[in-house]
Amino acid sequence: MPGPLQFAIWFLGTLLEVAVVVCAVKKNLFRRYFFLNLYMLLSAAVSAGRFRVLMTDGVDSTVYRYFYFYSDALLTIILFFALISLFGYVFQEMHVEKYVRMGAVLLLGGTAWFTYAVVNQSSARIVTHFVFELSQNLYFVGLVLTYVLWGAILKLRETRALLVQLVLSLGVYFSAYAASYAISNLRPNLFYYVSLLVPVIGCLLPLAWAYAFWRVPDDSRLVPARLTMVPR
């Protein structure tokens, strides 16, 4: 069973997730950034569900494992679509929504196929292993996609401050996750400390998004010189 500090961080993270949706609704941005808000809303609901299951069955129970990993896969897929929706906003003026959607479906399908192919070769419990391997693979796909999106923002000289802040915070989140994953794999003796750090990283994304929705007006623009200059 987790300690009081872990419960406090978890509770704080859930509060921040609710705060993102509240801020978006207050600023009339809920529908505009629908998938981002849907992710945060579902994340808060899943946290409540996990808490209930944890209290009744315990952290090492089969029920908690199933609930945790299946809900995590669902959340990761929605986060993937939230990221794709950000692609849609960045490439809005180029009218390539159809191709963005096509690329997203191809990428999700390709990741699922790759995961199945790997799990099918190495595991007897295909469904359960498939679920959390898919989550992990989608995290890495999300990481690469976020850097591609950041490259596009620089190249297209995107100046919408809110959009830039949302993408940057997502980049920091994925990078921090990938770094913690790398450290825990390369230095297994540090896994305990990294596993304590991961819930804190989980709080950073809702904190950054809540701040962005609350403080950054939708129509505010960045001065282009404040972004890195990239010759066209």
Place this chain on the structure above:
Amino acid sequence: MSRKLTTLFLAMFVLVTAMGLKTVVTTHGDSSVLMANGSAPAPKPWFNGSAPAPKPWKNGSAPAPKPW
């Protein structure tokens, strides 16, 4: 190159890069699992039973000859 082919190429490029990155990160690892959606404590992943893994097959105890 048509836009459809470019989309296909980019999607495959992202997939290959992401899986390559994951492979690099986990090559020397012990298959640790970290989950990052929310702050809930992560349970240990499923294992394929708890029975000890058997040794690989050895047909008899005769010393193996050198290959041709």
